[in-house]
Amino acid sequence: MKITLLKSLLLLGAFVCFAAVQAQTVSGTVSDSSGPLPGASVVVKGTSNGTQTDFDGNYTLNDVAGDATLVFSYIGFASQEVSVNGQTTINVTLQEDATALDEVVIIGYGQTTVKDATGAVASVSAEDFNGGVISSPEQLIQGKTAGVQITQTSGEPGAGITLRIRGTGSVRANNSPLFVIDGVPVTNEAVSASGSDIGAGSSGPRNPLNFLNPNDIESMSILKDASATAIYGSRGANGVVIITTKSGKGAGVNGQWNFTTNLNIAEVRETYDLLTTEEFIDAGGANLGGATDWQDFIFRSTASTDNNLSYALNYGKGNVRATFGYAKQFGIIEDTELERITGRINANHRFFDDKLRVGLQATVSRINDQAPFVSRTSGSTGDLLAASLYSNPTLAASPSLSAAPDRNPANLLAFYQDLANTNRFLGNLSLEYSFTDEFSAKVNLGYDTSESERTQVVGPQIIALNNGAENNGRAALNNLETENRLVEVTFNYSKEFENSNLDALVGYSFQDFNRSGQNILGQGFGTKNLNEISNVISSSFEDTRNIVSGYQAYGIGVFEDQPDLGSQFRVLNLSPQPNITTADFNGIPIDALTVDTFDFTDELQSFFARVNYTLKDKYLFTATVRADGSSRFGGDNQYGYFPSAAFAWKLNEEDFINDEAFSTLKLRLSWGITGNQDGLGYGQFLNRTRWGRLNADALGISANSQITAPATLEVAFANPELKWEETAQYALGLDFGFSNDRLTGTIDFYRRETSDILLNLPAVQPATAPFAFQNVDGVIVNQGVEIGLDYDIVQNDQFYWNANLNFAYNQNELTDYDGPDILAGQVYGQGLSNAFVQILTNGSSLFTYNLRNVDQDLNVDTDPSIQDENGLPTMNAGFSTTASYKNWDASLFFTGQFDFHVYNNTANALFALPQVGSRNNLQSVIDSGVAPSSQNPSTFFLEKGDFVRLQTASIGYNVPLSSEGALKSLRLSLTGQNLLLITDYSGPDPEVSTTDIPGSTGGIPSAAIDYLAYPRPRTVTLGVNVTF
């Protein structure tokens, strides 16, 4: 039908052609550099006569005067005008618009352009992403956007990342923004199984976004203010990051293969200047006869590769892109690696005259992890890193030598094994149907599932672990499965009026999040082989799990309440009442085995709406509202309501603004309320009972391999008052551009007030659980200013030079809080049991230090006092500059954080002067001979953390190719990461994680405490990118 029509039109066109100056028909193809461009607009200048290109980029326009001019335009591309001059075929290739302001920005449930955005939205697209070794999507945009602080918790491959948008708003474990991947909001909770403390302290979670191959990402939008995030309601308080993956849209009809491969060379950037063998003996240390550089022993230089192959095709009615990625990254500490295998497909097709658009995106990934004995909470005897710093350099590097009560790094390396694997699938299917030009509806179905298994084993040869692992061996197996389903329906209505536009959206969303798994612990294996131990615990669990059913936990072994009964198989059931049964079993080859299971589902149901109204293309209004219902709250507080409103005024469209001077001038005002329930956890508002012990699994294994007596525990109390944490945000922004947007910039002011703070406070005694979540009166205020500037310094055919600066200032304060001061920032190490260095107190910033003062004569106060200093940088800056000349390009990218203090706990715990001799130490400590009168936490160890880092420096060459060859493009690049660090901080790196350190504070996070961080490597990457 359509084709017939087209043909007749063409015939008609050919016919009327002869009518010369009379109206004629023009047709042709609009394309961009990579192929046909569907949806481009073609208009006869000065008239309303226009059309859009079809999916093959073709257009046909009737009634075109022979002397008319056609205007071709498309979002993100420079408009082009072509005089008809009697031509009947006009093919046009549009150039991407140099000005960033026309860039498409993905926002919640839609898209806009920078020009038309009413909220504070920053978009970073693939070409601006950070290069080098990238193990997680957040690293792509680190330092690229004002007001977004991104810190990788350590240099361990796959380590967690903390991302804060406009400051820290909550005092709980989870302060991350919401991540939305191709329309599916994903959970911030870990998808890799957490580790158990089997004697070395606990370790941090893996980054849940590791599964996404950074090479598949087209762009990342960061929604910063409430008018942009309120459409995500209860999950928008910490900002929203929308990740859009690459599609085959720009690939052309012939298909396009792309292959990239990177070779990364990594090494430790800075080690400590420890005493050598001779210096150690001179300082009074014992000479054990050996000679080992322990840092050299655990660190290594590594070569890793990252390879990606993709195929993309735009076949007219749709497009498809498929990728396969394989990366293997070795950490700079022995026994560390991350292997990632990913496959991804992104397919889009249009049916029924393009009225129905179907999209399918799916990722499958497998991550294999190996981790060393490194922990953030290791105590006086420390982990592998601590041992490498304190160990006697005259101790020989033999795994069998005891350094008790201290630990021998060679022993820890040889007899500890920590392997994890995680499979994840994330897919979404969307159908969008245009009922009329104005009205469309969309259904989006998302499914996200993962399964993860982590096995930690200490062999019986381990030395100086006091939990019974010595001589027995101890192993923990943790399984975690997650399943997250999304159903979303949205209806869109857009209407153009004479001098205004209306765009309205209503939607419904349902999402559930299930987490289930087992924590399994075993001790006493009768074998010394780590792999055998790992197999034994895994098969013992598989052999026993189905003998019984309906249990929460079970244990096999001698129970300490009935040791006379010998080995038993006791099953702890929950239904209909908690009860204990026993079962028969055929012996398992483990002295004691315990299994604890969990299985819970959170649900979120939402209704939302947005209206955009544009008047005279000058005045832009946006209003949104979302009602979120969560299964984490009960009674009247189940639903939270989150409205927002924004207004933008394009001043440069006004007559009174000289558009010679201002090519862009836009004022933005917004207000909104968003919520937060992250970190609250499951079912905290009602009475729930489980088999359990305080802060531990239901059944533990003591050093003598007996299983603890079971008991029930109320894990949560009825708290119908529990409600959403709320953040109100007010923002004012100004976008400006000069000289035809050669210099552009934005400046934003904001104030965020978080109230009804959800805090895990000590429960009112007597209470069965030590902590309980409460909404605390108090307001966390974050206010600040963000500035972004972009300048094309030189812009000509051969040479292009650009500089980009972003800067953010954020002030954080807890006000109107009359609760108890809460100790936070627990530190670890010898002589530091139960020591805290930070405090949550009214009138101060979060992460304010609470330390003993030390005066010039090194006299130390007896008691700590609240300091002015805190661990939050008030200033973050990023500066990048890019230059290209002919086929060469180069870039430099610096980041910096300023005005914050780091607590050097590594120095406190390991390099205090009193330890000289008993443990290794720094030459500088010996030389200075300076020690305060006590090694208790004090301002002596508090240092300014300000730094500037040369994050990346890269140089690239696009090899010129003949257009006939098989290769379409070939690019070579060399990228260095973490090449230079400018700081006065005495430790290796002041950029330390802002994260939760589990401790006896109920999960209050701490910041800027430097203790045995896995060092960030310095890497050099050689990259090859081929398109064919």
Next chain:
Amino acid sequence: MKRSIKFLSLFFLIPLIFSCTDLEIEPTDSLITDGFAGVADVQSEVTNLTNTIAGGDLGNQNGLFALNEVSSDEYIVPTRGTDWGDNGRWLAIHRQTWAPDLFDITQAWQQLNSITINATRVISPKSTVTAGGDINIQKAQARFYRAWAMNWILDMWRQVPYRDIDLPNSAIPAVLTGQVAIDSIVADLNAAITDLPSVSAGNGIDMKSTPTKAAARHLLAKLHLNKHVYLGSSPDAADMQVVIDNVDAITADGYELAAPGDFFDIFRPSNDVETIWWSPADAGPKTWLTLHYNQNFPGFNDGGGWNGFTTLAEFYDLFEGPSETNYPGDGQEERRGVVHDPSTANEDNLGIGLGFLINQQYEQDGTPLDARDNVGGVPLVFTRETEQAEFTSPADNSTLETSGIRMFKYHPNEEGGDRRRHIVRYRYADAFLMKAEAMFRMGGDATAMINELRTRRGASVLGTVDAADLLAERGREMYQEQTRRQDLIRFGQFLRAWNLKDATDETRQIFPIPIADVLANPNLTQNPGY
């Protein structure tokens, strides 16, 4: 087109399958109840109470032990190098300069209160299921544990929160004080005595790791002996008579003072005539925390001691014997123990003495021990005095490493090993001394009783016994057994100055309540001075 609309309608209907959930969570992971519905198994819950009392900060060197021992003239924990600095905790306790956020205070408060509520859950009539054993005895054990925890809370804070588990959790716990709190504890103990087993001295030691009639009577006597302190009054004759009656009842169960030469055997895991109640708590912290790094147990603890706690010279001087040494045959009384010298050091005793370790220490083969190489390998001579508590310059290292007399009752090489789980909580000599003190407070003469004890312990007899003698005798007998703070307070000596501690004011006799509780529970009032 029709086909497509059909297809579309179907598709847009899919969400309806999911839509409009009631957002209720399912009990897949835990049991969801409206209120308390009874515990699952009374037997294992009671075992859990036993273990909670034996573990955590009720059983190790922190919390309860630290607050009742290090706050007295029995122990000081100097910072040695960086070891035992622990954010100033130990010195704050010793100097009685603690603040409400002190870790030991918040932990002891929370853990004692968790005993009371978990015991209340067991005692509740709703808890009717037990996997084995006699539920009445188990509930009586829970009553004893609740009384024990409430008694400590009363003793240390004077305000005892009580949560009625049948009320919603949002209900603010009541707070029992003074006579009401005492009555409540007494009622629990009387009820417990009815159902608890009668275990005599001759019964197996394993029967004494859980509460018995004798244990409940011991606590009843202890409560009445201290009652006037809690009420801010003077000793009442009727209360003292309760002390005497209960001690007599314990005596009637066959408990008696250990024979001469058997004093340290009381703290071994096998049976003796004195132990009334013991906890399966780790003996390691009671042993190794005081011994030096180079005093070790080859093959079991090669890393040696933790070099922490030491006693004060003035406390050591309470005992008969020479002031500078404590070697065999120095003429010390039995309870002061012995430091092995080359004449007695052997593989069995590891060269490690018992009681009070002063002066040169020896290896098991009789070689004199040295301190660690890094402090110059000075001879391991435990000094009488602890002259300073904190590091000021590298020269202090050797002084701090060796300073102070070490004091302990649990030898590492006993049956069950150095990390055996056997710590004596109540024993007959304590009851015996309580009776002597009650008689004294009723105006009687305790001399005969005190001399009976002293004779058993190889000490010379006293002419007369006054209050100071009673306190000193309790110190000599009960050191390291968590009674010193209570004893000093009862005899009005807790606030005086002693080594590295200035005199303090009377507010220090009671601990501050953790601030979070004061703010959240309006029935609690912060104790004066905090």
